[in-house]
Amino acid sequence: MTRLPRIPLALLLTGALVLAPGAAQAHDELTGSEPVDGATAEAPEEVTLTYSGQIATVGATVQVTDEDGQEVTDGDPEVEGTSVVQDLVDDLPDGEYAVAWRVTSEDGHPISGEFGFAVTGSQEQATEEETSAEESSAPAPTEETGAAETTEPEPTTAEATEEETEDAGRETTTEGTSEATDAATEASTDSDSGGLPFWAWAFIAAAVLGLGAALAMSWSRARR
Template sequence: MLSRLLLVPVLATGALALSVAPASAHSGMTGSDPADGATVDVAPDAVTLTFNEPPQALGTEVAVVGPDGTTVSEGATTVADTAVIQTLAAARPAGAYVIQWRVTSADGHPLSGELTFTAATDTGVEETAGGSTHPEPGPIEETTVPSTEETVDSAAAPSEAQEEQVTWRWGPTSIGVLIAIAAAVGVLVFVALRLRRRNLGASNDDHERREP
């Protein structure tokens, strides 16, 4: 009888413990990509943390620090079901990376932690002093600009053509025409003088005939 009385509290305590255990369980991280401590060929475009329950978006943040101490996480952290995703910048050098994360679990409790991974090679994209990325510049094509002398010669070309045209106008043919005109004028003057002398001679003969 006494043993039965002692068994009742034990069973009651066990039942209470079983009923409280599920309620006291919290959300937790079950995995990551890259895995904690892993070595990858190149740092991925994004890191993913997986939890046993969907975390809340409010208060969930992930920061990824590169080998040189600069933050390579870029953009806002997103929550997709039980996964928390954080994109990374285009320029990701080779070396050790640190993932610092903080999430708000489904029951409202804050969770945080830190993971590491190593990249064997870089992404091949250079980073400027301001943090922006750009590919290596290609060859620059040279543009030929006409010199000032060529421009002046082009502008002077019409004047030279006009000079040639003027020279042609006063060439040998034009001079021959002028000589012919002068000769014709001389002939006309000569004929006019002869006619005038002839008329004067005839007038004098008539005058002498009329005198007694």
């Protein structure tokens, strides 16, 4: 029976004991993410996870939830070598988000973890973009617009009523003055066309009667 040398066998056993923990700890691990853990930035379009080794294309899951626990992912994650990319819904509102992931490393061992990030400034940016779009779509002022701005404003209903009342008063006064003038003119015309006035005719009639009475008295005396 052949006996193995004791010293080489001891060395082999020692090496196995040293290398065994190293092999057990050789699983892949997460080395980075975008957004990074604890970051605060504008709303991202996707979450990218980077690992120390190749990731199996089957069994990868990435869940991103908001403060209310609602999932904001869009579709399934895509495995690209050592990276896993998960698309997110558009226009994430401001707030905090949690990421929970689970993948299978190259050696077939499943690994998992979680981290979080915050979104801020998305609402302010959307408001600024809407304001800028409205300003850019507003028509440029033309010469006609400038002329219209310099014209006098139209009178209000009360002012228009006062102006109409004043115009009506002026028309009434003008008509009264015109009628009085016409009446005076007509009276003057009648006086001219009729000859002497009434008092002159009365005086002539009295004179004729007086003359007739005097002649009658003279004739009566002559007969006596």
